Amino acid sequence: MTSRPASERRTILVTGGTGTLGAELVSRLARGSHASVVVLTRGTARPRPAVPPNVQMLTGDVRCGPTFGLDSSDAATLREHITDIVHCVADTTFNRPLAEARATNVAGTQAVLAFAKECQHLERMACFSTVYVAGRTTGCFAEQDVGGADGFVNSYEQSKAEMEAVVRDAMRELPIAIYRLSTIIGDSRTGEVTGLNAIHHALRLLYQGLAPMVPGQETGLVDLIPVDFAAKASHYLFEHEFSPGATCHLCAGAAGSATLGALLDATMTAFERYRPAWRKRSIARPAIVELETYELFVRSVEEAGNQVLLQATRAVQAFACQLAYPKVFDNRHAGVVLARAGIAAPNVLEYYDRVVRWCVEKNWGTAS
Numbered sequence: 149m150t151s152r153p154a155s156e157r158r159t160i161l162v163t164g165g166t167g168t169l170g171a172e173l174v175s176r177l178a179r180g181s182h183a184s185v186v187v188l189t190r191g192t193a194r195p196r197p198a199v200p201p202n203v204q205m206l207t208g209d210v211r212c213g214p215t216f217g218l219d220s221s222d223a224a225t226l227r228e229h230i231t232d233i234v235h236c237v238a239d240t241t242f243n244r245p246l247a248e249a250r251a252t253n254v255a256g257t258q259a260v261l262a263f264a265k266e267c268q269h270l271e272r273m274a275c276f277s278t279v280y281v282a283g284r285t286t287g288c289f290a291e292q293d294v295g296g297a298d299g300f301v302n303s304y305e306q307s308k309a310e311m312e313a314v315v316r317d318a319m320r321e322l323p324i325a326i327y328r329l330s331t332i333i334g335d336s337r338t339g340e341v342t343g344l345n346a347i348h349h350a351l352r353l354l355y356q357g358l359a360p361m362v363p364g365q366e367t368g369l370v371d372l373i374p375v376d377f378a379a380k381a382s383h384y385l386f387e388h389e390f391s392p393g394a395t396c397h398l399c400a401g402a403a404g405s406a407t408l409g410a411l412l413d414a415t416m417t418a419f420e421r422y423r424p425a426w427r428k429r430s431i432a433r434p435a436i437v438e439l440e441t442y443e444l445f446v447r448s449v450e451e452a453g454n455q456v457l458l459q460a461t462r463a464v465q466a467f468a469c470q471l472a473y474p475k476v477f478d479n480r481h482a483g484v485v486l487a488r489a490g491i492a493a494p495n496v497l498e499y500y501d502r503v504v505r506w507c508v509e510k511n512w513g514t515a516s
């Protein structure tokens with residue numbers, strides 16, 4: 149790789165730049181630098197308003213190999229200009245068949261890495277991962293840990309761990325940092341949720357009184373982060389503290405997390421506050437049970453054959469089982485660097501109420 153002439157602008161390729169994280173990152177990258185930003189997606193995600201003039205949208209698919217299905221001369225022109233890559237594309241559904249999850253998360257990442265190797269002016273690349281590559285591990289999970297020794301709770305975790313192995317291999321040739329995010333729950337300022345995930349589906353089940361129990365422990369910590377922190381922290385690390393070969397945890401950690409019991413209490417309180425009629429339904433706080441008991445409940449839902457309940461329970465199950473493997477994510481490397489810049493994840497209980505309020509008042513994004 150050769151450095152670009154100082155007179156030339158940076159061109160940053162952001163794969164998945166319309167997603168929950170990607171959209172926030174793109175606006176920061178486009179705003180904060182004199183760079184051109186190229187966003188690569190399949191173009192199926194919800195359109196985002198107001199694309200700044202230095203952002204170009206490209207339609208492609210990382211599952212199509214290193215040209216992403218672009219015309220070969222367009223791909224060559226792109227390779228010629230790219231100085232930075234921020235790889236956000238992922239299949240973030242927790243319960244896909246493993247082969248499908250791998251097609252985007254592993255093979256798709258291999259395609260982006262093969263593309264990167266052909267970029268003569270590439271200076272740095274970030275690959276986004278999840279702290280849940282830890283899988284079924286319990287206790288402390290650190291930035292240098294690889295995870296997966298005890299297996300995984302779902303195909304998403306497994307495919308992201310496999311993705312990391314591929315990325316670490318490519319680090320021998322390319323300047324790459326891995327940014328592992330904790331679960332994004334919403335915007336800490338507004339409560340807005342731009343991408344519903346299993347947590348929000350679980351909240352809806354609780355609201356509907358369809359989740360009599362959750363697995364886990366009353367005192368187990370649940371690590372959640374707001375999207376504004378995820379974008380601000382990763383943008384800062386990428387732009388100002390880029391460290392090739394590093395793996396950084398962008399998470400709430402012990403200080404910013406709440407216990408499962410406290411989160412359930414906060415959920416019930418917010419339901420009552422923002423939908424007073426909900427109180428009349430006398431829905432009890434779900435019991436926190438052993439994983440075996442929860443799995444028995446899931447089996448009984450399957451046998452009962454109520455399709456609505458079954459689909460909802462399955463969507464939540466792939467995440468809920470993770471609660472039975474309590475862990476704390478150690479973020480001392482990234483945490484120290486970010487603290488110097490005054491960036492830290494807020495404690496989830498400082499903004500959680502706003503997220504639940506958004507879910508209730510916007511009916512989980514279906515109300516205008």
Ligand SMILES: NC(=O)c1ccc[n+]([C@@H]2O[C@H](COP(=O)([O-])OP(=O)(O)OC[C@H]3O[C@@H](n4cnc5c(N)ncnc54)[C@H](OP(=O)(O)O)[C@@H]3O)[C@@H](O)[C@H]2O)c1
Pocket residue numbers: 163164165166167168169170188189190191192193208209210211235236237238239240252256276277278279308328329330331332333343345
């Ligand atoms: N959100 C979280 O809670 C969370 C937590 C931990 C880690 N992460 C990681 O952070 C990164 C960003 O996550 P996110 O939540 O922003 O994801 P997301 O909201 O699901 O967005 C995925 C993005 O990738 C694009 N995409 C998906 N498949 C594609 C393909 N085959 N080819 C090209 N583009 C494709 C999507 O647009 P189209 O559908 O239009 O293609 C969209 O822009 C991922 O690596 C994820 O694993 C996220």
